[in-house]
Structures are given as C-alpha cells and as structure tokens.
Amino acid sequence: MANHEETPEEKPETATTEPREKATFGMPLIKGLANTLSHILRNEPNTIHYPAEKRTPFPGYRGEHRLKRDELGREKCVACFLCSTACPAHCIEIVAEEAPWGDREKRPRLFNIDMMRCIYCGMCEEACPCDAIELTPVYNIPSRSRGEKIYNKEKLLSL
Amino acid sequence: MSDTSNELISWNLNGEVVQNESGMTIMEAAKAHGIEIPCFCYHPGLSIAGNCRICMVESNRSPKPIISCSERIAEGLEIQTDSEKAVDARDSVMEFQLINHPLDCPVCDKAGECVLQDHSYEHGPDRSRFVEDKNIRHTKELGPTIDIWGNRCIVCTRCVRFCDEISGTSELCVVERGDRSVVDVFPGIPIDNAMAGNTVDICPVGALISTDFKYEARVWNMDRTTSVCGGCSRGCNVEVEALDGFVKRLMPRENLDVNDWWMCDHGRYGWRHLYADSRQVTAQTTEGSVLPAEASKALQQTLESSSSTGFLVDPFMTCEELHLVKQLADSMTGSRVAGWLPADGTEESFPGGFTISAAKYPNRKGVEEIFGADVFGSAASTLLNDIASGSVDTVVAFVGGHGFDGAGAEWNAALSSAKNRVVFTTQQGAWSEGAHLVLPATAPLEKEGVWINEDNRAQRVRSCRSLTDQNFPSELVILQEVQAHMELRSRSLSAAGVFRELSESSSAFEGHSHSSLGDHGTPLSQKPAAVGSEGGES
CATH class of the missing domain: 3.40.50.740 (Rossmann fold)
Known part of the structure; x- marks a missing residue:
C-alpha cells in the first residue's frame, strides 16, 4: 500500500464512466440467419431418431453400475465399504457377511444402489480396491416404479 | 510412580527450555508440552516394553536416537523430536513395520481407528522397497470372543502385557522368533477372562479382532455417544457406538477415577437386551x-x-x-x-x-x-x-x-x-x-x-x-x-x-x-x- 501511495499516477483509471460503444445489430443478425439458412439447405439433421437409432457413448461414459465377477463366477466385491464411503450421494448400502471361500474374509450380503439418488460421478469405481464395481456405458435405464430403481446385488451382478 | 519426587527438572525440548517433574519419561513430558510422539507398544496403563522403536527422538547424550517411551528426562537433556535424524529414524522404523504387514486395510475391521494406519500416514514413507514375499502367520481363534490375524501383528506385546499385568491371567504369549514371531495362546488354554475384550481395544493394529463385532460395521460410519455402563455399581465410562441407531459395540472410555482404560466383558457384550424379542x-x-x-x-x-x-x-x-x-x-x-x-x-x-x-x-x-x-x-x-x-x-x-x-x-x-x-x-x-x-x-x-x-x-x-x-x-x-x-x-x-x-x-x-x-x-x-x-x- 505504501508503494501505491508514492506513485498515485500509476493507478489504473476506472472504465465505468466511459460511454458504451455504439452497438450495431444489423450485420450479426444477417450472419446468424445465413448460418441457419445454410443448415436448412444442407438437409443434414444434427439430432438422431433416438429410440430407433442409438448413439454410441464416448469412451469413459458413466452410466448404469454393475458388479463384476471373478474367473470362478463369484462376486469380486469384498464388502470393504470404500465405495459407500466415497459416494457423495450416499446411495450405496452394504451389509457384510463372512465369505464362504478361503481366499477372502468378507463378501456383501446386501449391496443396494439407489439409482435415483446416484449422480453418476464414478467415485465408487475409483475407490474400489478390487475393481469390483464399474459404471457401464448403458444410459437408457427406465423403470416403472421407484422400487425398481433400487438395484440389489443380484441385479447388479447380472448386468 | 510412587517414588517420584516433585522436583522440577529443566530440559530442552526442540530448542526450548521446559520444566517437568523428575521421573517422567520423555514421551510423557513432551505430551505435557503439547508434542505428541508416536507410539505402538507404549500404553499409559501398562508397563514399558520399548520394543516398537517408533518413538525414537534425537538426544544430545547419545550418538544414536533413543526411545522416548522408556528414557526419562534429566537435567540438561536436549531432545529433538523433529530433527532430520529423528524423522529419518521414524521413517525407517515405519518402513520396517510394514515389511510383513499385509495391505488388507479394506477388509480389516480396525481400519479407521488403526494406529499403524495413522502413523504410516503421518510418519511413514509413501512406498516400500520390499520386493520379497511377505511372511504368512496364523489366523485362528484365541478364545470364545477373540480371533487373531497373525499377519497383521506387529508384536508390540500390549495384549501380552495386559494379560500379565491387568487381568493377571497370562493366557497370551509371543511364539516363534524374529520376523515369524506372533501372539498366540498356550495349547488348550484359550483366552477366556472377564477382561479379554480390552486386548482388542489396545491392539494398535487389526491383529486381535472381537468376534462379536467382526464384519459388523466400518468404524468411521458409526455414531458415538459417551455414556456409562449399567452392568454393575462400578459405572465404567463407555462409548456406545451405533450404526443407523443400532448399537454395534461398547468401548471403554478413559476415566482414571473409575475404570482407568478398561471395562469388563459382561458390560462390553451386555447390550443385546436392547433388541430382545x-x-x-x-x-x-x-x-x-x-x-x-x-x-x-x-x-x-x-x-x-x-x-x-x-x-x-x-x-x-x-x-x-x-x-x-x-x-x-x-x-x-x-x-x-x-x-x-x-x-x-x-x-x-x-x-x-x-x-x-x-x-x-x-x-x-x-x-x-x-x-x-x-x-x-x-x-x-x-x-x-x-x-x-x-x-x-x-x-x-x-x-x-x-x-x-x-x-x-x-x-x-x-x-x-x-x-x-x-x-x-x-x-x-x-x-x-x-x-x-x-x-x-x-x-x-x-x-x-x-x-x-x-x-x-x-x-x-x-x-x-x-x-x-x-x-x-x-x-x-x-x-x-x-x-x-x-x-x-x-x-x-x-x-x-x-x-x-x-x-x-x-x-x-x-x-x-x-x-x-x-x-x-x-x-x-x-x-x-x-x-x-x-x-x-x-
């Protein structure tokens, strides 16, 4: 501040009092209409006929979740709760039980994802130490009731 | 500590002259001045073992770092807790502790309240140079309420000392030698005393696990209430830990006038009546x-x-x-x-x-x-x-x-x-x-x-x-x-x-x-x- 007081002439002048430049609307309007007209004449639709025609999502698209299985067909999940801890929407509910297999201690008895609450951020996938949960590119997941939107373990494993 | 006189000693902690009563250990005295020195084997309620070496600090009276949990303060002693030598010593000890420790924090019930996790985060190196195979030690039942995951054990002997000194039942011992050493019970004598649950609480890692709480909840998800046990007229101070409103476990709370750091198993497991039919x-x-x-x-x-x-x-x-x-x-x-x-x-x-x-x-x-x-x-x-x-x-x-x-x-x-x-x-x-x-x-x-x-x-x-x-x-x-x-x-x-x-x-x-x-x-x-x-x- 002391520096500023020594050289008051360097203080930038405020621009708020200056008059606005005179606006010209004619040319931009014509340019815009020309662009619209060219698209009409080209006859190339930018939209797709959705239900009949499906868009391929970009790589890394985050859609419906699924739980993966290992090579023996068992769920990979070890019920560590890291996905539900990382989840900012608190939409994952897990109850653990002792695994019947020798190579791991725990497995999920319940694994519910509330798809209505999910914000598809992918934090669960990022937190998972076993690569057991992933977000698939499936984006069209309609359902007829709210109950159907709560995916249980069986449903998540079957996807 | 009954032989401790109240004579004040001046010593130097991190470049500042401080005063403490004679007979205090460096760790206790430093804590009184707000400096926490990490520890695994030290517990205020147990005798000093000095075997984990994580509490090493630099002293002017020793060419090598000394352990602060057992060394006592003395006139003119100069201690550095965060000098390069001390930090390096802690870093090395931490790397050594983690050599045989499995990376199973995601499935370990201690994760979230684990001293090894905390110290590794705070004092440990961010990578390991250990490329050999880790030792496999036993995973078994030690008693009706306690299981051991030997791989996780860092042999701090807190649980062994607890059974020797506090419960006086001496069921636990350390078997094998070197990097194969692990806590075990004698054949045919399970750990089954009315204070056994405390060994799980004082275990700084997830080696001793209470079968009552195993896989029930992750500790960071639970709500804690400070309360008092109603099991007997003693009134042990407890912490009630509940998940979604349902009690999952009781933990003792330090109160030196009532229950020290402990509680009995009757109280610890005696909450099921809340949910009786x-x-x-x-x-x-x-x-x-x-x-x-x-x-x-x-x-x-x-x-x-x-x-x-x-x-x-x-x-x-x-x-x-x-x-x-x-x-x-x-x-x-x-x-x-x-x-x-x-x-x-x-x-x-x-x-x-x-x-x-x-x-x-x-x-x-x-x-x-x-x-x-x-x-x-x-x-x-x-x-x-x-x-x-x-x-x-x-x-x-x-x-x-x-x-x-x-x-x-x-x-x-x-x-x-x-x-x-x-x-x-x-x-x-x-x-x-x-x-x-x-x-x-x-x-x-x-x-x-x-x-x-x-x-x-x-x-x-x-x-x-x-x-x-x-x-x-x-x-x-x-x-x-x-x-x-x-x-x-x-x-x-x-x-x-x-x-x-x-x-x-x-x-x-x-x-x-x-x-x-x-x-x-x-x-x-x-x-x-x-x-x-x-x-x-x-």
Whole structure:
C-alpha cells in the first residue's frame, strides 16, 4: 500500500464512466440467419431418431453400475465399504457377511444402489480396491416404479 | 510412580527450555508440552516394553536416537523430536513395520481407528522397497470372543502385557522368533477372562479382532455417544457406538477415577437386551394398545382414581426420573415409595486394580439420596405388606434394567397380586402381564440423566437412541406430561433442566449441573466451583 501511495499516477483509471460503444445489430443478425439458412439447405439433421437409432457413448461414459465377477463366477466385491464411503450421494448400502471361500474374509450380503439418488460421478469405481464395481456405458435405464430403481446385488451382478 | 519426587527438572525440548517433574519419561513430558510422539507398544496403563522403536527422538547424550517411551528426562537433556535424524529414524522404523504387514486395510475391521494406519500416514514413507514375499502367520481363534490375524501383528506385546499385568491371567504369549514371531495362546488354554475384550481395544493394529463385532460395521460410519455402563455399581465410562441407531459395540472410555482404560466383558457384550424379542415397545392396557401421545393421560387417570398409591422404583432409573417420581408422590396423599434391587452377582477383582462389583445396581446411591436410606429396606417391606393386605390401591412399578427376571421373584409375585398396577418395563414378563397399564421403559444406555455409582460419583449417562429410532417417549417425558396434566408443572424440561430442579431442591445435589459433571463425573460431595457466578444473570 505504501508503494501505491508514492506513485498515485500509476493507478489504473476506472472504465465505468466511459460511454458504451455504439452497438450495431444489423450485420450479426444477417450472419446468424445465413448460418441457419445454410443448415436448412444442407438437409443434414444434427439430432438422431433416438429410440430407433442409438448413439454410441464416448469412451469413459458413466452410466448404469454393475458388479463384476471373478474367473470362478463369484462376486469380486469384498464388502470393504470404500465405495459407500466415497459416494457423495450416499446411495450405496452394504451389509457384510463372512465369505464362504478361503481366499477372502468378507463378501456383501446386501449391496443396494439407489439409482435415483446416484449422480453418476464414478467415485465408487475409483475407490474400489478390487475393481469390483464399474459404471457401464448403458444410459437408457427406465423403470416403472421407484422400487425398481433400487438395484440389489443380484441385479447388479447380472448386468 | 510412587517414588517420584516433585522436583522440577529443566530440559530442552526442540530448542526450548521446559520444566517437568523428575521421573517422567520423555514421551510423557513432551505430551505435557503439547508434542505428541508416536507410539505402538507404549500404553499409559501398562508397563514399558520399548520394543516398537517408533518413538525414537534425537538426544544430545547419545550418538544414536533413543526411545522416548522408556528414557526419562534429566537435567540438561536436549531432545529433538523433529530433527532430520529423528524423522529419518521414524521413517525407517515405519518402513520396517510394514515389511510383513499385509495391505488388507479394506477388509480389516480396525481400519479407521488403526494406529499403524495413522502413523504410516503421518510418519511413514509413501512406498516400500520390499520386493520379497511377505511372511504368512496364523489366523485362528484365541478364545470364545477373540480371533487373531497373525499377519497383521506387529508384536508390540500390549495384549501380552495386559494379560500379565491387568487381568493377571497370562493366557497370551509371543511364539516363534524374529520376523515369524506372533501372539498366540498356550495349547488348550484359550483366552477366556472377564477382561479379554480390552486386548482388542489396545491392539494398535487389526491383529486381535472381537468376534462379536467382526464384519459388523466400518468404524468411521458409526455414531458415538459417551455414556456409562449399567452392568454393575462400578459405572465404567463407555462409548456406545451405533450404526443407523443400532448399537454395534461398547468401548471403554478413559476415566482414571473409575475404570482407568478398561471395562469388563459382561458390560462390553451386555447390550443385546436392547433388541430382545421380549422388549416392551408399546403401551398397553387390559383393553388394548395405547398411542404414545395418550399414554401419559392414561397414567394420570389411573393415578387420580387411586386412593392410595405405592411407587416401586428401580436402581436403574436416573436421578432425574427419580426426582419426578418424588414430586408426583409428594403431591398425592396416601402415597409411598419403595425400591427393589436386582440380585447380587459375584465380585471379580483383578491384579491391575480393576474390580467388577457384585452389586448390579448402577444408581442405588441416587435412589437412596433422593428417597432416603431405608427405601430398599423398611419402606420396601412395608410396601410388600401393604400390597398383601390390600391397603394399597394402585402400584406404579418401574421394572427397568437389562435383566429378564423383572423385579425379582418376591416383587413379581407381589405385583401380580396388586389390585391395580401400572408397570414401566423394559422386558415383558409375568410382572407386566395383565397389568392395568404397561408402559415401555428405557433400558440402560437409552437413558438421559445422572447415575451415582458405588463411590458416590455422579456421572452423566447419555442416550444412544437416535431420534428417528425413538418411537416412544421416555419416562422422563411421560412423567413430566403426567405432572403437566395434574397441573404440577407448567412446561416440560430436558434432563438437564430436571437436574437443575433437583439440585435446587436437594442439598445433596446442590451446586451440581449436567455441565459441571462433565464427561468424567464428579464425586457428589465435591461441589464444583461456581462457574460464571460473577458474570451475573443475562
């Protein structure tokens, strides 16, 4: 501040009092209409006929979740709760039980994802130490009731 | 520490001259000045082992770093806790501890409260240079309540020292040598003592795991309530840990005046009664169930139509509830108050100084303080006679606690023969069957208020019930509503408010308040200094 007081002439002048430049609307309007007209004449639709025609999502698209299985067909999940801890929407509910297999201690008895609450951020996938949960590119997941939107373990494993 | 004189010693901690009493270890003295030195094997309640080496600090009297948990301060000693040498030593020890430790934090029940995790995060290197195979050690059952995951063990020997010094049962030992050493029991002698659960608490890693809590919850998801165990008259300070409103485990809370760092397994695993099938959860009359909002009205009508009423209190009730009962009884002509006591257990004492009291009544002193010393004696036998002779019209009985035996055989029979009875009960049974009005009572761990333990120490108990789970009002609320219906009370108060009333009306409780009791309680005779009295009324 002391520096500023020594050289008051360097203080930038405020621009708020200056008059606005005179606006010209004619040319931009014509340019815009020309662009619209060219698209009409080209006859190339930018939209797709959705239900009949499906868009391929970009790589890394985050859609419906699924739980993966290992090579023996068992769920990979070890019920560590890291996905539900990382989840900012608190939409994952897990109850653990002792695994019947020798190579791991725990497995999920319940694994519910509330798809209505999910914000598809992918934090669960990022937190998972076993690569057991992933977000698939499936984006069209309609359902007829709210109950159907709560995916249980069986449903998540079957996807 | 009895040989410690109070002579002050000047020493140098991180370049500052500080003073501490002679005989203190460097770690304790540094902690007194706000510098926490990491430790695994050191525990304030156990002897010093000095085998984990994580607490190394740089000293001017030694060419090599020294361990601060066992070295004591001395005149002119200069200690650096965060010099390059000390940090490097901790870093190396941490890397060494992690050589054989499996990376199974995601499935380990200790994760989140693990000392190794914390120290690794704070002091450890971010990578390991160890490329060889890790040692595999045993995973097995050590006793009925404890399992060991040997791979996770860092052989700090806290659990071994605990069994040697505090419980005095010496079941645990370290077997094998070098990097294969691990904690084990002797063949055929499982760890099965009444304090065994503490070994799980003091294990700095997830090696010892309580089978009762195994896979139940991740510790960071649980809600914690500081409360007091109601298992016996000792009143051990506990922390109730609940997931979504359901209790998952009890942990001891440090209180050097009551339970040190420990609690017994009877208390630790003795909370299942909260969720027993026989738990009374709704209010009922002989005609049918009563809505929660109408329960107090039903009780008031019963009391007003009664010509002579006997109140039977239990030693699990808080001082607040007892105070409300006293107010009710005092307002009604022809009323009397007596109390029942649960059967005594066996006293268990341990070499470490911990005692499990034979008396299983956590607030007997409180009842006697409020209703007089003969409430369990002559008043009880008078009430029994009055019920038998039919001179008592209505009995209002409080049958709380954690047991399933009601108020004991004698009282259960007496209650069944009473003309009219209102029973506040935690569990259903013969004492509540056919009663005029049955109301659900809060069990220990669900109460809000003050208990006075066998040493006359007033301690704050807090309810572990979450608000969403609390579908029936507690006795504290119902009794106040009854008083409001009877125009004894203009508005309902919280437990703290009722306690204030009690401290104003009773000389024994004078000066105490919920806030002055604090987390560790105060002896009833020790009046707190008047806090903020000079601040005046606002």
